Amino acid sequence: MSGPIDQGAWQAIGLTLQLAALTTIILLLLATPVAWWLSQTHSRWRGVVSALVAMPLVLPPTVLGFYLLVLLGPQGWMGQLTQALGLGVLSFSFSGLVFGSVVFSLPFAVQPIQYAFEAIGRRPMEVAATLRARPIDAFFSVALPLAKPGLLTATVLTFSHTVGEFGVALMVGGNIPGQTRVVSTQIYGHVEAMEYTQAHWLAAGMVMFSFLVLLSLTRLKTRVDRVMP
Amino acid sequence: MTHGQTLSVTLSLARPDFSLEVELELPARGITVLFGPSGAGKTTILRCIAGLERARGHVVIGDRCWQDSAKGIFVPTWRRALGYVFQEASLFDHMSVAANLSYGVERVCVPQAQDALSQAVSLLGISHLQGRSTASLSGGERQRVAIARALATQPEILLLDEPLASLDYARKQEVLPWLERMHQELSTPIVYVTHSVEEAKRLADLVVLLENGRVTSQGALEVLPNAG
Numbered sequence: 001m002s003g004p005i006d007q008g009a010w011q012a013i014g015l016t017l018q019l020a021a022l023t024t025i026i027l028l029l030l031a032t033p034v035a036w037w038l039s040q041t042h043s044r045w046r047g048v049v050s051a052l053v054a055m056p057l058v059l060p061p062t063v064l065g066f067y068l069l070v071l072l073g074p075q076g077w078m079g080q081l082t083q084a085l086g087l088g089v090l091s092f093s094f095s096g097l098v099f100g101s102v103v104f105s106l107p108f109a110v111q112p113i114q115y116a117f118e119a120i121g122r123r124p125m126e127v128a129a130t131l132r133a134r135p136i137d138a139f140f141s142v143a144l145p146l147a148k149p150g151l152l153t154a155t156v157l158t159f160s161h162t163v164g165e166f167g168v169a170l171m172v173g174g175n176i177p178g179q180t181r182v183v184s185t186q187i188y189g190h191v192e193a194m195e196y197t198q199a200h201w202l203a204a205g206m207v208m209f210s211f212l213v214l215l216s217l218t219r220l221k222t223r224v225d226r227v228m229p
Numbered sequence: 230m231t232h233g234q235t236l237s238v239t240l241s242l243a244r245p246d247f248s249l250e251v252e253l254e255l256p257a258r259g260i261t262v263l264f265g266p267s268g269a270g271k272t273t274i275l276r277c278i279a280g281l282e283r284a285r286g287h288v289v290i291g292d293r294c295w296q297d298s299a300k301g302i303f304v305p306t307w308r309r310a311l312g313y314v315f316q317e318a319s320l321f322d323h324m325s326v327a328a329n330l331s332y333g334v335e336r337v338c339v340p341q342a343q344d345a346l347s348q349a350v351s352l353l354g355i356s357h358l359q360g361r362s363t364a365s366l367s368g369g370e371r372q373r374v375a376i377a378r379a380l381a382t383q384p385e386i387l388l389l390d391e392p393l394a395s396l397d398y399a400r401k402q403e404v405l406p407w408l409e410r411m412h413q414e415l416s417t418p419i420v421y422v423t424h425s426v427e428e429a430k431r432l433a434d435l436v437v438l439l440e441n442g443r444v445t446s447q448g449a450l451e452v453l454p455n456a457g
Contacts, residue, residue: 123315123317123319124319124321126281126306126313126315127313127315127321128307128332129280129281129305129306129307130279130281130306130307130311130312130313130379131332131336131378131379131382132307132308132333132336132337132382133307133332133336134307135307137336138307141332142321142323145323146321146322146323148323
């Protein structure tokens with residue numbers, strides 16, 4: 001038996017961090033415009049989009065993972081599209097895992113940013129308009145900086161939620177070492193193989209990680225609140 | 230804009246709980262006070278002039294048309310050369326006082342923008358506040374910064390929406406003298422919304438009385454209730 005944190009474990013940890021970082025970056029770029037739209041619109045589609053965004057909160061990850069697998073697989077329309085584009089099939093690949101994580105963590109990114117935009121209200125944007133800022137300029141110079149606490153929460157939640165995901169990772173990724181085996185599925189594998197020592201090391205690491213993330217989030221929020229009451 | 234020009238505003242708006250029907254020809258100089266109880270439509274008129282709200286009608290200042298519903302013209306707020314001061318302090322809290330002051334100036338394409346900024350700053354007596362953070366200002370100081378910030382963009386008209394209403398008596402006295410000074414030294418026309426007789430008396434050249442979204446009378450100070 002090798003040491004408690006063997007090469008496979010390090011590989012899983014590296015892959016997990018890579019996945020979480022990528023998912024967070026993609027989601028911030030994707031969620032910010034969606035959150036802005038949801039916070040401003042009076043469209044009758046608002047309720048539908050809001051519900052769709054929140055779906056991953058209530059669906060079992062296995063359900064989500066199953067449909068993503070069907071969608072991304074060789075017979076699914078996404079799978080056919082990616083094949084037609086020469087990207088191959090995304091199921092059981094790292095790219096597919098990223099795609100699944102983005103969908104799975106969508107509400108964790110959209111909702112805090114949306115609430116932050118709603119809390120700002122319309123006034124600052126009106127003020128910016130009376131000072132000759134065109135809407136896109138006002139968005140970047142006023143709305144986005146004022147929504148900083150929400151953006152921060154979204155970043156931390158998305159990152160840690162992706163680190164902690166299991167169902168989607170197993171269904172879409174397929175637990176392939178070095179490609180799609182993340183920490184949570186690695187732990188599962190250890191437990192199945194009765195390798196409790198290795199499972200302990202990784203599981204305890206996850207507990208510590210989650211605690212530190214939440215602690216730093218509260219710390220950061222108090223600091224931001226002090227700067228921007 | 231030059232003497233003799235006017236601000237012509239015709240607005241018509243029907244909402245379930247409120248309707249507005251006004252036709253105003255205001256001189257584009259001095260201070261015009263829109264006076265009336267809350268719910269009279271004063272703020273709505275100001276917001277429509279600024280393009281922050283939409284009503285049917287037209288808004289023409291001098292030879293510039295900002296809105297003409299009949300011709301389908303509606304110039305967005307950020308393209309209207311106006312200054313607007315809101316009732317509650319509306320400084321950007323994520324910026325310093327200095328950054329707030331230069332926010333508008335950086336976005337207008339006028340010559341000598343920096344000169345206009347320093348003039349506005351000295352006119353409102355706030356040069357000592359420029360290094361401060363917005364959170365450390367009193368209510369009166371915040372409004373003076375907001376007024377200077379609007380003035381610095383060299384607007385063709387300055388719209389003040391109850392700028393003193395959320396201040397207590399002492400804080401009001403921090404701002405009123407500066408408004409009077411602005412009145413004397415500035416040629417920019419001002420439309421000033423208030424429900425305070427005292428402010429109207431001290432500032433108005435022309436008073437427009439409003440009630441339930443209609444103009445009830447218009448003239449010099451004597452149209453004010455209890456004005457003697």
